[in-house]
Amino acid sequence: xxxxxxxxxxxxxxxxxxVPTEWREEILTVxxxxxxxxxAVRGRLGEASLPNWLSTLNHQLSTILWPHPKAWAGLAAVWxxxxxxxFSVQDKSPVMAxxxxxxxxxxxxxxxxxxxxxxxxxxxxxxxxxxxxxxxxPQPRSEQRFEIMAT
Amino acid sequence: MRGPEIERLYDEHAxxxxxxxxxxxxxxxxxxxxxxxxxxxxxxxxxxLTGVRDERAFLIRLxxxxxxxxxxxxxxxxxxxxxxxxxxxxxxxxxxxxDEQTFRAALADALVxxxxxxxxxxxxxxxxxxxxxxxxxxLEIPLNTAASRYRYGLDKLRERLRPIYEEIKS
Numbered sequence: 001x002x003x004x005x006x007x008x009x010x011x012x013x014x015x016x017x018x019v020p021t022e023w024r025e026e027i028l029t030v031x032x033x034x035x036x037x038x039x040a041v042r043g044r045l046g047e048a049s050l051p052n053w054l055s056t057l058n059h060q061l062s063t064i065l066w067p068h069p070k071a072w073a074g075l076a077a078v079w080x081x082x083x084x085x086x087f088s089v090q091d092k093s094p095v096m097a098x099x100x101x102x103x104x105x106x107x108x109x110x111x112x113x114x115x116x117x118x119x120x121x122x123x124x125x126x127x128x129x130x131x132x133x134x135x136x137x138p139q140p141r142s143e144q145r146f147e148i149m150a151t
Numbered sequence: 152m153r154g155p156e157i158e159r160l161y162d163e164h165a166x167x168x169x170x171x172x173x174x175x176x177x178x179x180x181x182x183x184x185x186x187x188x189x190x191x192x193x194x195x196x197x198x199x200l201t202g203v204r205d206e207r208a209f210l211i212r213l214x215x216x217x218x219x220x221x222x223x224x225x226x227x228x229x230x231x232x233x234x235x236x237x238x239x240x241x242x243x244x245x246x247x248x249x250d251e252q253t254f255r256a257a258l259a260d261a262l263v264x265x266x267x268x269x270x271x272x273x274x275x276x277x278x279x280x281x282x283x284x285x286x287x288x289x290l291e292i293p294l295n296t297a298a299s300r301y302r303y304g305l306d307k308l309r310e311r312l313r314p315i316y317e318e319i320k321s
Contacts (some may be wrong), residue, residue: 017170017244019166019169028157112204
């Protein structure tokens with residue numbers, strides 16, 4: 001292990017060549033020309049163009065979301081899970097309705113009987129009730145209600 | 152991106168990028184072209200660095216991808232061997248010490264024999280001092296892959312350089 005460390009250390013100590021100094025000006029000149037041309041083109045297209053607007057929005061969102069990308073991913077996963085559960089429950093509801101047993105004839109008959117009884121208790125409808133033009137005439141409190149409740 | 156910002160990026164990162172690219176391509180002209188491409192790209196698309204936490208890692212990734220593309224496109228591997236036979240392109244600084252010069256030449260030669268993926272990891276670990284996590288992040292590879300590539304690369308270098316290393320030590 002000692003020999004390995006020595007060898008690694010020996011390699012690490014080897015100095016690398018330096019970037020030629022004249023490259024700096026050459027490369028930066030080209031890069032600055034391209035950057036200037038790019039800004040000029042963007043200026044001509046207008047700052048408020050849609051791609052720029054989207055780019056700005058993307059930049060803002062990235063800045064907001066970047067610090068905790070895993071947290072946002074987790075939140076998205078939770079929402080997906082909630083939607084999945086919601087959809088699965090919705091899918092089951094019609095099945096449950098379909099599987100429910102239809103009311104028996106006895107129950108239907110009982111319901112019809114109760115409807116008839118209610119109709120008798122309410123009494124026959126006055127034809128004039130349907131006439132919306134009839135003016136409202138205050139009447140004494142109905143005694144029929146007491147009769148119904150008493151019944 | 153404005154001039155001063157590009158200049159700052161160049162002053163802070165051009166040297167390590169140059170050494171990394173030169174070690175990968177072993178061609179000074181290719182290295183210059185790639186270095187220029189990187190800074191032109193940054194000048195053209197300033198948003199590239201938006202939200203980037205580690206500029207160095209990001210630029211190394213750009214350089215690595217550009218170098219791989221260039222080597223594939225131009226068949227640099229063959230070209231490098233031809234150049235190497237005609238002219239020694241070493242990523243190391245020259246020295247007046249004959250023993251050291253011999254060792255550096257042998258090391259440069261041994262590095263060329265490494266696959267480019269191992270060479271990239273070895274370079275970043277030894278001469279950029281990056282951790283395996285940083286290397287994995289920069290090259291977009293798993294941590295274990297970075298560590299194993301380094302181990303394999305270093306073993307090959309050790310095997311290849313053992314005679315000259317022992318001779319210099321003694």
